[in-house]
Amino acid sequence: MSEAISFIPRISNGRWFRALPDGLRDALGEFAVVRRLPAGQCLFSRGDAPCGLYCVVEGAVRIGVVGANGKEALLGLIEPPNWFGEICLFDGQARTHDAFAERPTTLLQIPQAALLRLLDQHPEYWRELGLLMSHKLRMLFGVLEAHSLLPAAPRLARRLLLIAEGYGGASIGRRELNLPQEQLASMLSLSRQTTNQILKELEARGILRLGYGTIEIVDHAGLCDAAQNPG
Structure with missing residues (x-):
């Protein structure tokens, strides 16, 4: 073999x-x-x-x-x-x-x-x-729509869900993402400070747990709700 x-x-x-x-x-x-x-x-x-x-x-x-x-x-x-x-x-x-x-x-x-x-x-x-x-192409349309219509916080939550699901390529979602905050900010065209603030808010709500170069999804349903709620 x-x-x-x-x-x-x-x-x-x-x-x-x-x-x-x-x-x-x-x-x-x-x-x-x-x-x-x-x-x-x-x-x-x-x-x-x-x-x-x-x-x-x-x-x-x-x-x-x-x-x-x-x-x-x-x-x-x-x-x-x-x-x-x-x-x-x-x-x-x-x-x-x-x-x-x-x-x-x-x-x-x-x-x-x-x-x-x-x-x-x-x-x-x-x-x-x-x-x-x-x-x-379908995924790209979704990303462009979110970028045009959604505030920063739900856009960030949606991108975390996409990454956790392997952009639709994997059969099982992951809980821990090896993703530095600087890279997440670059993906979303956000400042490092704004990205950190949103992540800290999600951590305070018990949705995420932040580590060095890692983001752990603690509450998947809560992250889905954050991705849908612009307020």
Whole structure:
């Protein structure tokens, strides 16, 4: 058994991968290459040529872009067992953002050429890749709507719920998030002070417990209520 195939059981609880046809799931395992990145290493940069589809097995990948002023806009953290990189598979164009290992990270990479050959042989599998992309598009619309219409506090609560649920990619929500407050603030375009104030208020209500670089969800129902209540 190859090392890549040995990792397949560890990502099998992911909703997208679990629902794939057997043939596609087996082919992804066959073509997969294991990539290991130390914390801070770049996986790909904005403008790079397409290099395939990825799945996070361990660790996390930070997706963002650095502006002309040197400030990074953090769009999200991709954690196990989520897949990413499919946009370039459809249009063949350059990477849209930077991807860095947030901490020591293990990934499965499905090389672009191998995946395109498979899709030429089995065009019906394009639908599954389309479902992966459409899920993220729906999620993006929700994030944009919240950013436009909701005050900071419910936006923050909604983002914590999204992260806890693996952005819809995992089958079971988590209680403890490895997420520094600076990164959460960057994701939401909030100041560090505003983010800390909201988190402290949620902690005082018994909804969260804050630690060094961690946020624990103590009361999931209470966090859901905070995400819906703008007042």
